[in-house]
Structure formats: C-alpha cells, structure tokens
Amino acid sequence: MFSKETYIGRRKVLMQKLQGRGIVLLPGNSEAPINYHANTYRFRQDSTFLYYFGLPISDLVGIIDTDTGEATLFGDDFTVEDIIWMGPQPRVVELAEQVGVKHTAPLAKLEPAIAEAVARGREIHILRPYRGDTRLMLEKIVPDAFLAPSEMLIQAVVAQRDKKSAEEIAEIEKACAIGHEMHLTAMKMCHPRAQEREIAGAIEVIALMKGWGTSFHSIVSQHGETLHNHSYNGILKEGRMLLVDAGAESVSNYCSDFTRTTPVSGKFTTKQKEIYDIVLAANNHAFSVSAPEIRYVDVHLAAARIIVEGLKELGLVKGDVEKAVSAGTHALFMPHGLGHQMGLDVHDMENLGEQYVGYDAETPRSKHPSCSACRMGRRLEAGMVVTVEPGIYFVPELIAKWRTESTCAEFVNFAAVEKYLDFGGIRLEDDMLITETGNRLLGKRLPITTEEVEAAILPS
C-alpha cells in the first residue's frame, strides 16, 4: 500500500474527470470459493479498487461522489465470532483512514444509498464485472439503466492507470526482482528427466515467499508451441527446449512477466540457435524502436519484419519481406501480438476492454492478419509499461490449417516448415517502461543470449 495521499490524489483526478456526472461505484472482490463456500483461493483484490482505495481486504465497496468530491467505504466490522476464526482486524473506519476516506457505512447501507442517488436523478457508473459474485451483487443493487459498463468511467480509469507513477514503477521493479529469481531458478533446474511440475513448484514458492504469489498461472513446458500451456505433466527430454513464461506480484500486487527458453541438454542445437537468434533480434529491435508517440502496432510489425527476414534466410519463408509481413506471414510463426500493458494486472486493465486499453479512436483494433492478434496497438506514452515478447513457434495444427487453406502460400515454404513440426517454440519476453526520451528495461536483464542462457544452467 502507498500513503493515503496517493489514494486521495488518484480519486481527486477521477472525480475531476467525471465532475457532475454522479456516482462511481467500485466494488472490491469477495473471497473466491474453490470447492465450497468457505474454502477459498488466495484472496486477490480487484485492481481498480486497489488503485483508488488501496485496501487488500475482501467485501469492501467504494463509492466516489463526483459532485461533492466525497468518497465512502462500505464494509462490515468483524464480530467476536469472526475474531475467533480470523483474528482481530482493524475496523472499517480504521481501514478507511489508512486510505484517506472520511465516510464509512455498513454494506447494508449500500443498496439504499444507490437507490437514493438514482431517485435524485444521478447517474451510476460501473465497470464490467469479471466474477459471477460481483455481477450478482451489482444486479441486485444497480438499476438496469446503469448496469452497462460506463464508457466515460472506463476511459477515465484507463487514462490514469496506464501512466505509471514513480512509486508504481518501484513496485513493478520489486515484482521484476522476484521474477528474476524465479527464472534463474528454472534455468538452473533445466535438465533431462526433471519434471515440469517440480520446476513449476520451485518457482511458484519463490513468488509466494517473496511476494503475493505468481502474477498468472506459470507456463513451464517443453511444448512452448502451446502458448498458454497449463499442464505440468511433462518430463524434460534431451534435445527439447523448456519454455518458462512466469512472473510475480509484489506484496502490493504490482506484476512482472518474463519468458525465457532454455535447452534441456544444456546446449542449443544449431537448428535451435538459428531460430533463437531471430527471436532475440526481434526482442532487441523492439527496444531499439519503442518511444513516446510510436504506435505499438508498428513496433509489432517491426519485430515481425525481423522474424520474416530471419526465417527467409533459413528458407522457411520466401518472396518479398515487406509483402510477406503485409500479408501476415509472420502470424503462422508468431500467432500473438508483441505485448500488452502491465501494472496492477499482468495484462493491465484487460477487464476494462481492449478497445480502450490497447486501442483508441486514432488506432482502432484491426482485423488485418498482420496484426489481428495484437492486444496493444496504440501510441506509446511516457509512463506506460508494456511487455516485449516476440516468439517463433511451430504449431502442427496451425501449419496444417494454413497449408490446407493455402494461406500466405506464396510466402511460406511449407516443405521446409514441416521439418520443424517437432521443434516446439521459443519466446523471449522482457518488461519495458516508456520514458520521456525512449524506453528502459525494467529489472535486471535475465540471461538472454544463447551463451548467457547456457551458462545459467547448473551442471546436472
């Protein structure tokens, strides 16, 4: 948590943007049941609630009155029965004080407060709920007329949350330090016959011990071609590569997100190194061109050009590079975008809608095959944090589909590509802060050249 002045300041900015437009209603999360009501997952507060109200505690709701400039925190104090089970807890007034909120009320007063505001002709602004329990709560207390997410509120929140302050960057760097340790640990353990499950456990415990936990379900797989592989059932085999895509949240829930790809046998084969070095060049190139005013979709396309050029040299792609990129040839090998914003969410603000977070009126979402998978396309601004995560994968099902449908057939040498069907995939991901003058890497750089990665593996 930051100081109360931080939260007071953030709410003030939001109020000014929506001045005179009524009530902003920001529900915190409740506990998320696993297999029955009382057995819950590790509590994670909603990120927008955290941003404006800071408290990592369940069953709180914040409202901001844009006319009066006042915020109210709704929540219930613990009973003696609660204290027996959960220990003593600060009262709601004490919690509110920690984040500079002067008014509090029990949760039972929320519904009448909303009803009264509506009766007085005021608007209610909410965001899109992503949990069923939040949706049920909102459906109960918010009149139908205001149940759709408020575009005005979304745009105001995105405009604030997408520029990170110095204290937020410091938190992200704490998360990067934890992520760094996680990846070095995974590299050390990358040996034939090691279990993916063991490595996943070893890196998850670092995130648990040093921060809130992982920022998303770690990907620890020798099948890197499956982009979000959540299975840990593999046993590492000589000759394959282990792709680890993992990050941590700091205790205050700011995120990191890195990917490295490590050879199980300790050394990359020539075939692996050739592909690896193309991905690395794309990663480095993205850092060399990212700066304020540059559209991130153009950085994506610049990285795509490096990938297509490299694959052309290897004979997997043919024809004119510019035309191949324009046709979206790279999407066979990298069927995802170059990166996404990162902050209190590892895909920052993803629940607010990609059209507001990754795109805007000037740079709308494109369906063009060259960039249709991009989560982030709009102009970079100083203070933004984005991931840079180019990759090259050989997905047998996708290759078969393109071949059958003759997609980009004039640019893809399918016969050559099909020699890579058991290759797997390589992704190299770092986190980047956009500065006034360009950008900088967040955290200390993880081993990334083939030599550095090979040196990071402990002798088995």
Place this chain on the structure above:
Amino acid sequence: MFSKETYIGRRKVLMQKLQGRGIVLLPGNSEAPINYHANTYRFRQDSTFLYYFGLPISDLVGIIDTDTGEATLFGDDFTVEDIIWMGPQPRVVELAEQVGVKHTAPLAKLEPAIAEAVARGREIHILRPYRGDTRLMLEKIVPDAFLAPSEMLIQAVVAQRDKKSAEEIAEIEKACAIGHEMHLTAMKMCHPRAQEREIAGAIEVIALMKGWGTSFHSIVSQHGETLHNHSYNGILKEGRMLLVDAGAESVSNYCSDFTRTTPVSGKFTTKQKEIYDIVLAANNHAFSVSAPEIRYVDVHLAAARIIVEGLKELGLVKGDVEKAVSAGTHALFMPHGLGHQMGLDVHDMENLGEQYVGYDAETPRSKHPSCSACRMGRRLEAGMVVTVEPGIYFVPELIAKWRTESTCAEFVNFAAVEKYLDFGGIRLEDDMLITETGNRLLGKRLPITTEEVEAAILPS
C-alpha cells in the same frame, strides 16, 4: 481418475435412488477469474461432478436421466484457435468415453434439453451452487420451480459420498503422504526468526509438486488461537509455538488435513507441555472411542471431558467435570467441534449442507453450548473418514466476553485463565477411517508426543 467402471457404478447407484424422479443436473466448475476474465486460479473441478463424472476439465455439465438410466456429457470441443493457446485436447466424446458416458452434446444444447424435459413434466434436481458463475448459469437454464436445491438429490449424494471405497481410501492416503512431508518440513524449519511466509511457501510447494496443491489455505501461525489465521506476516519468536494446519490434495483431488504445534525455541516450556499433553490425551481418547454406531457428537463430548479434567488439574477450571462439560465450559478453550468429514473436499460435502452431512433426523444439529460448534455429530459408519482435531486456545476477546457476561462463571477460574492471555493455541489433528470394527489412522502418524515433536526440529 478411476476406471470408467467406477463412474458407471456410482451413477447407477444414484439413478436407482432417484428412479422415475426426472433429471439430475450436475454442472462442473468453470475457470475462476482472479483479476480479469482470462487470468484464472488453478482450476478445481466441483467435487460432486468429479465423483460421478471424474473429469478434471472446465466447462462440462453432466446430466443423469433417472428414468432411462442414461447419462449425457455436455461440453464444447476445442477449435484450432483454442489449440494454439491451450494445446491439443481430447474431444468431448473421448472424454465421455473415459468415464463411461455414451451420450454427448455441445453446451448450447443443454438449455433446450432441460426445457424439453420440463415440458414433458419431468423434475430437475440440482445441488446448491457455491460459485456465482454456476448460479448465473443455473438461473439461466433451470426454471424457477426447480432452482431450490433438491433435498432428495442431496440425501442420495451424501449417502454415497460419505462411505469411502478402497480406491478412495488409497487416494486419501496419497494425500496423507504429501501432508506428512509438508508437516515434517514445517517442523524442521521452526526456528526463531524464521518467517511464517517462508514456511508456508516451503510446504505449499510440496503440495504443488507432488499433488494438485494444498487442500485449503494453510494456517502457519504463531497465533494459533486465531482458528483460521491466513496471515503469514509473522516472524517466529523465542518462547512461542507455531501452529501449522495444512493438508494436500492428491492429483485426483482427494484430501488430507493435519495440524501440529511446534515450539519455536526447540523445547516446550512446562506451561506449554501441560496444555499440550491435555490436547494429546483428547486426540488419543477420540481414537480409542470412535467406531461404527457411535455418534460423533459423543466423541466430541468425550474429548471435551478430557480437556476439562486436564484444565481442572491445572486450576483453570473448577467444579464438577460432568456439569462443566454439560454447561459447555470447554467451548471457552475449544470453540470448535472435534472434526469433520473428509474426502474430495477437505470439509467433505460442506456445500451440500451441514444438516445432511454432519447431522440427520436421528441426530439433528444442537444449539446447546457444549456442542453448538460441531460440524459433525451423527453416528459413525464404516467407510467414513473424519478428522480428529481437539485444541486448547486462549482467545483474549473470547475470554473477555465470557468474563463480562459471566458465562460458565461457576466453572471457569478467570483469574487463572488470564495468566494465559499470551499463550496462543495448540491443536493436534489427525485423519481417521472408520472401519467395521473400530477405526484406523490414515497415513503414517506424524510426530505427536512432545518428545517426538522436539526431535523433529532441525538444530538451527
């Protein structure tokens, strides 16, 4: 997962119980979002769905037609787009085959199937949803007349799930073996200046590496008097005790649940040992009296008698032991019941309702202070698995409340009790299978005498 014959057999028993009463609708769980829709917690299937349909995969719904004896699995096959992100997956017909289900259909067919059954005058039986997303789904497809949980279905499910088969016991023993390793690890690490967070991480990783994960949020606290303390912020101090209440789920989601209390300084003080030995005697006594036909509330009261006797010898309780127990004096020191059923849920079937799982028509829930906190009271039967978890705690807020309200004032020596306000709490929990002739401990017994526990701590 078990063989398909297991699931066919279980569904057959259920069908016979409800024969001619219509459709049983058992939704599996969907993914549970953390902070946006696509960032999810580790997937956990619903336990009743697992029991009858076995598949640990999200977004499946099973229905059982009690007239025709046929089961249908509703689910959607992966698209190529899904395969790129999540890897190749078996088709729904292949999944259904694994658990002996002959009929499958896409999820879009579920609503019309239910509507058609209702139109033909058939009943729909559901259980109580514990996740908002399941509730929203049920509200959409089930007519209001059938939205209340079906008592008939609940009773049939409880009657099956509460007697564990040999293959289920074998799974529980796998979970016990993981839990054993978790607790030995925690004991080894119990030293002054160790962080609760480090120990919590070290035991969680064992559950992650060897099984599905922990069976519930581990309690790792030197404030054992807070029964469900989920904070890991403490740093262990000389003279205190560390209470660890933790268990694992096997890869097939059967649970274990153990508690041990370890002295941070390496040796129990005389004051600690005196209380510890009372709790140990209560634990042992519960094993000596538990058997088929015995009501578990009577085992609770037998353990309570041991606790009151022991505390009387120490001068904390006074007067007639039988009368003190009848008045509920022990509830000041042990404000919880002796244990709960355990199986696919660590509190087995808790979402089905305590009145069906822990109680029945013969032994209804009592509000009497001597046993009002018991989750489980009814007669034990061979095949049941229950936890045995007596404890003695000194909860300052509860002691103050009883003193103020003169609760059990003729049996409690408050002046003596108040010398224990900074004592903390001790709980000793094991898992017990009821056999035809009595009971047996599940798993290998963890160190439990003060000598054994002291010997399990590594020299710091």
